[in-house]
Each structure stands twice: as structure tokens, then as C-alpha cells.
Amino acid sequence: MATILAPPPEGSDLRPVRGQPGIPLVGNTLQVMRDPFATARKRYEQFGPVSWGWLLGQRIVTAQGPEAAEAVLVNRDKAFANGPAWSYFIGPFFYRGIMLLDFEEHLHHRRIMQQAFTRTRLQAYMDAMAPGIKDGIGAWEPGAGFKVYDHVKQLTLDLATDVFMGVELDRAEADRINGAFIDAVRAGTAYVRFPVPGLRWHKGVRARATLEEFFRRHLPAKREQSGDDLFAALCQAETDDGHRFTDDDVVNHMIFALMAAHDTTTITLTTMAYQLARHPEWQERLRAESRALGKPVLEFADLDALPSADLVMKESLRMVAPVPALPRRVVKDTSLLGFHIPAGTTVILPMLTNHHMPEWWPDPERFDPERFAPDRREDKAHKYAWAPFGGGAHKCIGLHFAGMQVKSILHQVLLRYRWSVPGGYEWPLDTTSLPSPKDGLPVRLERLEHH
Numbered sequence: 001m002a003t004i005l006a007p008p009p010e011g012s013d014l015r016p017v018r019g020q021p022g023i024p025l026v027g028n029t030l031q032v033m034r035d036p037f038a039t040a041r042k043r044y045e046q047f048g049p050v051s052w053g054w055l056l057g058q059r060i061v062t063a064q065g066p067e068a069a070e071a072v073l074v075n076r077d078k079a080f081a082n083g084p085a086w087s088y089f090i091g092p093f094f095y096r097g098i099m100l101l102d103f104e105e106h107l108h109h110r111r112i113m114q115q116a117f118t119r120t121r122l123q124a125y126m127d128a129m130a131p132g133i134k135d136g137i138g139a140w141e142p143g144a145g146f147k148v149y150d151h152v153k154q155l156t157l158d159l160a161t162d163v164f165m166g167v168e169l170d171r172a173e174a175d176r177i178n179g180a181f182i183d184a185v186r187a188g189t190a191y192v193r194f195p196v197p198g199l200r201w202h203k204g205v206r207a208r209a210t211l212e213e214f215f216r217r218h219l220p221a222k223r224e225q226s227g228d229d230l231f232a233a234l235c236q237a238e239t240d241d242g243h244r245f246t247d248d249d250v251v252n253h254m255i256f257a258l259m260a261a262h263d264t265t266t267i268t269l270t271t272m273a274y275q276l277a278r279h280p281e282w283q284e285r286l287r288a289e290s291r292a293l294g295k296p297v298l299e300f301a302d303l304d305a306l307p308s309a310d311l312v313m314k315e316s317l318r319m320v321a322p323v324p325a326l327p328r329r330v331v332k333d334t335s336l337l338g339f340h341i342p343a344g345t346t347v348i349l350p351m352l353t354n355h356h357m358p359e360w361w362p363d364p365e366r367f368d369p370e371r372f373a374p375d376r377r378e379d380k381a382h383k384y385a386w387a388p389f390g391g392g393a394h395k396c397i398g399l400h401f402a403g404m405q406v407k408s409i410l411h412q413v414l415l416r417y418r419w420s421v422p423g424g425y426e427w428p429l430d431t432t433s434l435p436s437p438k439d440g441l442p443v444r445l446e447r448l449e450h451h
């Protein structure tokens with residue numbers, strides 16, 4: 001039975017949001033988790049872009065499509081807040097991370113943080129990660145059943161110690177910090193979960209304490225010395241008018257940035273590896289481009305010299321958006337595409353399924369990187385048709401960093417290895433948390449003799 005979320009104010013020409021809410025609290029959670037694509041499609045066909053239902057213990061309005069995404073992300077009336085919406089999912093572990101701040105305060109922090117993502121800084125991060133990539137992938141063992149996801153996850157985690165923390169750690173300490181980091185992320189990204197103390201939740205809270213203690217201990221030294229890592233950059237970041245981060249800010253932002261950077265890049269690289277295994281002609285095309293560069297390590301100046309890698313990265317981010325949904329809390333009554341949304345509602349932008357809408361993407365299930373080529377540019381159908389990095393005030397601050405890291409890793413891997421999957425293989429994509437292959441994406445990895 002279709003019901004309305006709330007009646008629009010008398011005399012307004014706004015429409016009520018309709019939906020099939022399901023059982024209170026639980027609602028459509030299982031269907032959405034199991035098959036977000038089919039569920040989104042059905043809702044869109046039944047109710048249009050804006051509908052509501054119970055999801056993950058809350059009354060949730062799902063706002064589908066790029067037009068809704070634009071309205072919410074641009075947030076002209078400041079009706080949509082990040083903090084209360086994201087805190088519900090990740091608050092205890094990523095407390096006061098920049099994505100959880102709002103409005104004036106967020107802008108203030110964002111201006112300072114921008115200083116850690118300047119061109120000069122990015123160049124230094126890129127140089128810092130090259131040796132770690134070489135060692136990391138050099139240790140990969142060729143053969144059948146090589147799990148791409150697990151190896152890439154480990155690699156990005158190891159790189160985080162160099163590029164993000166810049167602290168020399170003995171193995172035991174590195175393992176302890178990595179372990180805490182994994183627990184915090186796992187607690188934070190477990191989508192099927194309510195804020196009830198449970199095992200994962202408690203582990204996450206303990207992990208948060210370990211990370212806080214770690215960063216606080218190293219902070220005085222970082223304040224003293226300059227360095228090419230993000231930790232040093234956040235310690236030194238200063239706006240033109242002299243604003244800097246407090247010690248607490250640095251700790252909170254470091255813990256959040258580690259999380260924001262890690263799983264997202266891992267998912268992007270894994271999706272690219274999957275598509276390049278299924279489409280060997282694309283893998284060869286990218287390899288040829290990398291070889292043509294004639295150098296084993298990608299440099300900052302080479303970032304624009306891999307156009308096919310760009311196309312494949314964009315198409316992979318379209319097919320599997322690493323952040324599958326962006327939540328916002330409505331802080332004052334507002335309207336969205338002519339629908340009345342009362343204060344207190346949580347609105348979700350489903351980026352994962354938006355990228356598969358046939359209204360905006362011809363043949364959306366087809367891997368077709370050329371759709372982003374200059375003569376086609378299907379993403380130009382709407383400014384928010386392709387929005388894996390979000391948009392508006394909270395648009396991903398690390399998007400160039402992500403491109404740099406993905407390309408640096410891919411370049412070295414393409415020169416050293418070839419990989420394949422059996423014909424007809426399709427990965428089992430788990431969409432209950434951040435999207436990832438349930439089987440870890442096993443490939444046959446082959447070492448190339450002359451790289």
C-alpha cells in the first residue's frame with residue numbers, strides 16, 4: 001500500500017512524497033541490500049524520482065537521478081546537513097571528520113584542509129608512494145587464484161603508512177595501527193547495522209581510541225618538522241588569514257582521511273582490474289600506453305599522458321560508485337523537485353544506482369569506456385549524471401589524489417603483470433556495505449618478462 005510521508009503545508013503547491021514503506025524500521029532494507037539496482041528501478045517506475053520507505057531503522061527518502069542529486073548537493077537553502085546523517089552510520093569512529101561537519105564550520109575546516117591538497121603537496125605524495133608501490137607489487141606471487149581485492153587493499157593500507165602518516169614504525173606497531181584502522185573502517189562501513197552495541201561496534205570504538213592515542217603521541221614531533229606526508233601537511237596547513245587546525249582537529253581529520261582514501265581507491269582499482277580482465281583488448285591498450293611512456297614509475301607530469309586509463313577509470317567509477325549512497329538530514333522543511341520534505345527526514349542519494357539509469361546512460365550495463373571520449377561525452381547529459389565524487393561543498397577533496405594513486409599503481413602493474421579471468425566469469429558483487437567482490441576477485445596473474 002502506498003502511503004505519504006507527510007502532508008504538504010496547506011496552500012502550498014508541493015506534492016507529498018509517496019512510497020511503500022514496508023514494516024517499520026526494517027522496511028525495504030533487505031531488498032535494497034540484496035539487489036539495489038532492481039529495487040531502485042522498481043521504485044522509480046512506481047513513484048518517480050522521490051519516494052520514501054523504512055531503511056536501516058529510519059524513515060528514508062530516496063532521491064534518484066541527477067536532478068535530485070544536484071538540488072541536494074548544491075544545497076542552496078542549506079536545508080540538507082551532513083553531520084547528523086553520516087553520524088548515524090559512522091559517527092563514533094569518524095567523529096568530527098570533515099565530512100561530518102556542516103555549513104560555516106565545515107567551510108572553515110575545508111579552507112585549511114585545502115592547503116594539504118595543493119599541487120605541490122600532491123606531487124610530493126605521488127613521489128612518496130612510488131617506492132612502496134614497487135615493493136608491494138614486486139612481492140605479488142603469480143599464478144591462478146590471485147585475489148585482486150585482498151592484495152590491493154593490503155597495498156593501499158601499506159601506502160597509507162608512508163604517504164598519510166609518514167612515521168617510521170616497527171612491524172609490530174605498524175600491524176597494531178593497521179589493525180585498529182581496519183576495525184574502525186569495518187565498523188564504519190558495515191551498512192547492515194544499527195547503532196546498538198555489538199561486537200563490531202565495540203571493536204570500532206576501541207580502534208578509534210587506539211588511533212587517537214597514536215596520532216596524539218606523534219603530533220608534537222610532526223608540528224616541529226616539515227614532511228611530505230598528509231599528517232605533516234595537516235599540522236602545517238594555514239590559510240592566508242592565519243587559520244590553522246588545533247591538535248584535536250588534526251587527529252580527527254587524519255582518522256577520517258585514512259578511511260576516506262583507503263576503501264574508495266581499493267574499490268576503484270578492483271573494478272578496473274575486473275573490467276580489464278574481462279576486456280583484454282582494453283588491458284592491452286592501457287599497457288601499450290604505459291609502455292609508450294618508457295619509464296617504470298609514473299611521474300606527476302605524466303598524469304595526463306594516459307588517456308585510455310582515464311576512460312577506464314571513469315567508466316569503472318560509473319559502473320561501481322565506491323561510495324554507493326550519500327545521506328543527508330533535512331534540518332528545516334524544504335522542497336525537492338516539487339515534493340515536500342519535512343525537517344528531520346533523512347534523504348539518500350543513491351549514486352551507485354543513479355549511474356545505471358537508462359534515462360541518462362545508453363546501454364548502462366555495458367562496459368564502454370569510450371562513452372567518456374571527447375566525441376561522445378555521455379556524462380555531459382547532466383552535470384550530476386556522473387558523480388562518484390559527490391558535488392557541492394563536500395565534494396571529494398581527494399579526487400586528484402585518488403586519480404594519482406590509481407594511475408601510479410595501475411601503471412606499474414600493467415608493466416609487470418598480465419591478468420585474466422575465465423570466459424564468462426562474473427564477479428559476485430556484495431552491496432551490503434561499500435561494494436566489493438565477495439570472492440575477492442580471483443584472477444590468473446602472469447609475470448611479464450620484459451618490463
Ligand code: HEM
Nearest residue numbers: 098099260261264265322323389390394396397398401402
Ligand atoms: C576513487 C576514490 C574516491 C571516491 C569515489 C571518493 C568519493 C567521495 C565522495 C562521494 C565524497 C562526498 C561525500 C558526501 O558528500 O557526503 C567524498 C568526500 C571526501 N573524500 Fe573522497 N573519494 C575518493 C578518494 C578519496 C581520497 C584518496 C581522499 C584523501 C586523500 C579522500 C578524502 C575525502 C574527504 C576528506 C572528503 C570529505 C570532504 C568534505 O566533507 O568536505 N577521498 N569522497
